[in-house]
Amino acid sequence: MSVETTAPAVAGAVDKEVRRLDRVIIRFAGDSGDGMQLTGDRFTSETASFGNDLSTLPNFPAEIRAPAGTLPGVSSFQLHFADHDILTPGDAPNVLVAMNPAALKANIGDLPRGAEVIVNTDEFTKRAMQKVGYDASPLEDGSLDGYHLHPVPLTTLTVEALKEFDLTRKEAERSKNMFALGLLSWMYHRPTEGTETFLRSKFAKKPDIAAANIAAFRAGWNFGETTEDFAVSYEVAPAATAFPPGVYRNISGNLALSYGLVAASRQADLPLFLGSYPITPASDILHELSRHKNFGVRTFQAEDEIAGIGAALGAAFGGSLAVTTTSGPGVALKSETIGLAVSLELPLLVVDIQRGGPSTGLPTKTEQADLLQAMYGRNGEAPVPVVAPRTPADCFDAALEAARIALAYRTPVFLLSDGYLANGSEPWRVPEADELPDLAVRFAQGPNHTLDDGTEVFWPYKRDPHTLARPWAVPGTPGLEHRIGGIEKQDGTGNISYDPANHDFMVRTRQAKIDGIDVPDLQADDPDGARTLVLGWGSTYGPITAAVRRIRAQGGHIAQAHLRHLNPFPPNLGEVLTRYERVVIPEMNLGQLATLIRAEYLIDALSYTQVNGMPFKAEQLATALEEAIDGH
DSSP states (O other), X not given: OOOOOOOOOOTTOOOOEEEEESEEEEEEEEETTSOHHHHHHHHHHHHHHHTOEEEEEEEOOSSTTOOTTSGGGEEEEEEEEESSOOOSSOSSOSEEEESSHHHHHHHGGGSOTTOEEEEEGGGOOHHHHHHTTOSSOTTTSSTTTTSEEEEEOHHHHHHHHTTTSSOOHHHHHTTHHHHHHHHHHHHTTOOOHHHHHHHXXXXXXXXXXXXXXXXXXXXXXXXXXHOSSOOEEEEEOOOTTTXXXXXXXXXXXXXXXXXXXXXXXXXXXXXXXXXXXXXXXTHHHHHHHTTOGGGTEEEEEOSSHHXXXXXXXXXXXXXXXXXXXXXXXXXXXXXXXXXXXXXXTOOEEEEEEEOBOSTTOBTTSOOOTTHHHHHHOSSSSOOOOEEOOSSTTHHHHHHHHHHHHHHHHTOEEEEEEEHHHHHOEEEEEOOOGGGSOOOOOOOOOSOOEEXXXXXXXXXXXXXXXXXXXXXXXXXXXXXOOOOOSSSOBOXXXXXXXXXXXXXXXXXXXXXXXXXXXXXXXXXXXXXXXXXXEEEEEGGGHHHHHHXXXXXXXXXXXXXXXXXXXXXXXXXXXXXXXXXXXXXXEEESSSSHHHHHHHHHHOOOOXXXXXXXXXXXXXXXXXXXXXXXXXXO
16 A cells, blocks of 8 residues: 655755665664664554565564663664565665664674765764774764765754753653654655654653654654755655555564464354463563453463463363463473373464573574474473464464364464564565464264263264364363373273373374374475575575575576475475485574484485574575585
8 A cells, every 4th residue: 555645844945866766774773762663663664554565673682671872782673675575674774773872883784885874973972982892983983984974963953853842851852763763754755644643642641742752753854854964865666566455564473473363263263362471572472462352362471481381271171272472491391281282182372482592592582493392392202283484474374374283183283483573574464354264163062982882971082083183072061071181091081091002002193193284285486497495494484585586586596495384294395305406404593404304304404504693694595505506
């Protein structure tokens, strides 16, 4: 959807050059208290409403409140938007907005020569520069000569713009991020009405603060229109051909996942129960689902991770679509209860928003290092299906797929997202209701087995011959009383059994149930009969696809395939892998999928890994893949 906007009328405005671009990468950076995430979110929302394709990368400090003006305290938000289909937040920003010396120093190394650098000169005091290791001002020592530097006294201009308001200087200074947003909105011809409406709503109970932020936002726009320092503005047309027809909205991975869970509960006609303990970067799912009681959603914030999954498993026993959300450290605490869910054979969604580890690790940084934990991180033989979304919007569909498997096969299911997907955003086409899968569940209603003497009884572990799923009996249903617990069950009856042969049979049956899950074949994208295949999973999809496009644009031949189902693997995966001389697997871990592929298919896959808390860059991957194609 395209929104027409005009710059506010400004006295003394002059005609300025307008250049047309096909894409732009902008990074806002400052202290964690400077409002960079809000600024980026608002710019993103207006860009989405304008109709550009986009991809974002919020980057938070790992510390809750690092000292102001220090490198560990820098917060940034990167946005890549274009008039065509894009897949990543971009490798290198074309524009950096640095609110202080720390933000400049932490990010300048990522910029290509010739990039635009907008700095808040008011923060470049001697003390602030010394705090991050600047012996002399980088604005004056020539170190930024390779960039288009725009020194702007953002704080002073903001305070001046708000002098008519009854605000302290400190209160007025807080609006400098809105001044910066207004300036960038002018530079790139972004709509303005949505941001002003947002500010009125956000500060509805404080109308003076709302008015001050709107005034700062307009002042930033007007500054861009009138100052001689910004002689050029830029247009990026809507991505008219990038999207199929439909209604679109900008969505983050965690929000899409939340909506997917609600949609799954409606399609299954089951109440949704979330048992969770807050943990970065999964907490947003708890926050979002708590807003949807009108859809039959119940959220329970437990006192710890173990209580959260215990409550969820109890809800599954009671007939709800049960979910627990966490990150890697929480999965470790939940592992015993996941094993209990395997034994009880009840549907349960375990949502793991992966982050850097081990232990507390890097709470605000991304990683893909929980795959082997999801596969094997339980005592005994306790197989669990694993599903992984590939983009923020795809988290919606992945949640529906995880629910399908859990409900149809009566099993806990791992849904492996990560911080990059959770916090990043992109346009999402809102599906029509008739496009959603039918997840209807039939609960057990009465006896399902006849004894030799003709007596009809209920056997809680009598299995569906196609799915091997046991019946799901809602507590309180007359005649369906049965024993539950973690001790091994007797086949069929569910009674406690220590018989060795029965245990062997039950272990193999539970494994066969997972192995037999209906998973679609893997589709390989190979238009040129390549000899090298790049295989990915999860959030590496965007960088891998962007790298593959670069290689093909330069005449190279490479095939691509991406896994959604990691346990069980697609039935044709082995056949796909054997078509190629070389298989390259990029991962944000030390090669966990590569380990599984080598073990399962005896393929000498090449592992390309990164564990720096950031997603791959497309150029970096393209170089590595080109070397693989050449046989290096």
